[in-house]
Amino acid sequence: MSKHRTFKALVVEENTNGTFSKSIQERSVSDLPENDLLIEVHYSSLNFKDAMSASGNKRITKQYPHTPGIDAAGVVVSDKSGTFTAGQEVLVFGYDLGMNTDGGLSQMISIPADWALACPETLTLKEAMTYGTxxxxxxxxxxxxxxxxxxxxxxxxxxxxxxxxxxxxxxxxxxxxxxxxxxxxxxxxxxxxxxxxxxxxxxxxxxxxxxxxxxxxxxxxxxxxxxxxxxxxxxxxxxxxxxxxxxxxxxxxxxxxxxxxxxxxxxxxxxxxIDSVYIPLADKKAIWERVATDMKLPNLESYGEEITLEQTPEYLDRFMSSQVVGRYVVNVRG
CATH class of the missing domain: 3.40.50.720 (NAD(P)-binding Rossmann-like Domain)
Structure with missing residues (x-):
């Protein structure tokens, strides 16, 4: 893939007066960190940790500009490690995604291959993000x-x-x-x-x-x-x-x-x-097998509200003002 391919991402910037601003910006693949696994993100979700990162909490994110998003679900573009194949559907939760590594509120991410797991066959990417972290x-x-x-x-x-x-x-x-x-x-x-x-x-x-x-x-x-x-x-x-x-x-x-x-x-x-961030990948795979089987909820659509990437600044503010109800699924390409 060309390093010059562009995509949209939520970017949080620190202003000279110490405040933080959020906007949707166009970025290129060359802006992403050098990692083995390049993913085209289709869905993400919003979590309280994303809201803290987006508000400038430096216990969560040390350096800005930054793209939050501790969850991502998408399709593999390339994997230099050989762990995944192009076109394979994968999920990413936790580790450093969205904290100090640009996260899932973006149409593209670049991460270490051992942060990702294959999406269970009984879950769609959107369903996986309805659960999210x-x-x-x-x-x-x-x-x-x-x-x-x-x-x-x-x-x-x-x-x-x-x-x-x-x-x-x-x-x-x-x-x-x-x-x-x-x-x-x-x-x-x-x-x-x-x-x-x-x-x-x-x-x-x-x-x-x-x-x-x-x-x-x-x-x-x-x-x-x-x-x-x-x-x-x-x-x-x-x-x-x-x-x-x-x-x-x-x-x-x-x-x-x-x-x-x-x-x-x-x-x-x-x-x-309960730690959902740094638990071993094998344990994450095991719990996702349960989420995809005996813990899979009927009518998953009713548990999450779908929003667009452009709506994320407004919805992240809701977390900080205690106006959150249920889950918010971000259709990153919608």
């Missing part, structure tokens, strides 16, 4: 509960941040696998939507914190998936049944929390972290 994180969270022995007969599973990408897909997967779900959200107007996803009950997220400073509370749920962090995570743990498991994958409510060890030593509650 949010759906991957949800699937990993449910799988970790299962590995710790969780089963539907144990009782309800609490899910925080229920209207977000991870929360909404978690609810749907849990429902499909036979679990009862209590959804917690700060958006009460979305209650019917959450019930449509599979929640049997919807509560305001602040009710989790009504326990206050008590070291331990009543046992209200068997297990939990937390996507918020902070006091919400601490108080979820305090109210989890004996032997239960709480997974943690988010920090919108704070990166720190304070509590006693009481839930751990009097109820044997377990707190487990």
């Amino acid at each position: 949010g759906g991957l994180t949800a699937a990993l969270s449910v799988q970790k509960l299962e590995k710790m022995g969780a089963k539907p007969s144990d009782g309800p599973v609490a899910v925080t941040g229920a209207t977000g990408g991870v929360g909404s897909i978690s609810i749907a997967i849990l429902k499909q696998l036979g679990y009862e779900v209590i959804a917690f959200s700060g958006k009460p107007e979305q209650s019917e939507h959450l019930k449509d996803l599979g929640a049997s009950e919807v509560r305001h997220r602040d009710t989790i914190n009504e326990i206050g400073n008590k070291p331990i509370g009543r046992e209200l749920w068997a297990n939990a998936i937390d996507t918020i962090g902070g006091d919400y995570l601490a108080n979820l743990l305090k109210q989890t049944k004996a032997g239960g498991v709480v997974t943690s994958c988010g920090l919108a409510g704070g990166a720190e929390f304070s509590m006693t060890v009481m839930p751990f030593i009097t109820r044997a509650v377990s707190l487990l972290g």
Whole structure:
């Protein structure tokens, strides 16, 4: 392929006054980093980490100009490593994509070959991006509960941040696998939507914190998936049944929390972290096989809103103002 071939990409630039601006620009293949695998991107998706990168968060992205997008689904143009063949459909999630390596909110990307995996035959590229990193994180969270022995007969599973990408897909997967779900959200107007996803009950997220400073509370749920962090995570743990498991994958409510060890030593509650970025590629392949089979959701179209690359600046701002509902799939070529 010619190094002079042009394509469109979202570019975030740092202004002289310290602010950051977002625009769709024309770039050329020669602007991309020198890596083995060149991919023509068809779909991407939006995640909170993309919004942080797009707002100039230098804990996520150190150098600008930069193209965010931690997810990408597309077709191989060339692969100098010989791992993939031209025309093969591939998926990319995490590693350094969209952080310090130009990401999936672009019609072309260049990455190391060991960041990509073949798209399962039972998923289209768009379906894969309807899940995206949010759906991957949800699937990993449910799988970790299962590995710790969780089963539907144990009782309800609490899910925080229920209207977000991870929360909404978690609810749907849990429902499909036979679990009862209590959804917690700060958006009460979305209650019917959450019930449509599979929640049997919807509560305001602040009710989790009504326990206050008590070291331990009543046992209200068997297990939990937390996507918020902070006091919400601490108080979820305090109210989890004996032997239960709480997974943690988010920090919108704070990166720190304070509590006693009481839930751990009097109820044997377990707190487990979820990493969807740097897990081994073999583990990513394994969880995607489940996403493509027993965790594959019917009517996937209803779980994500399709937008164009040109709309991404507006939609990324929604993440920073807590206006996100569900998943956003970017038709990069639409």
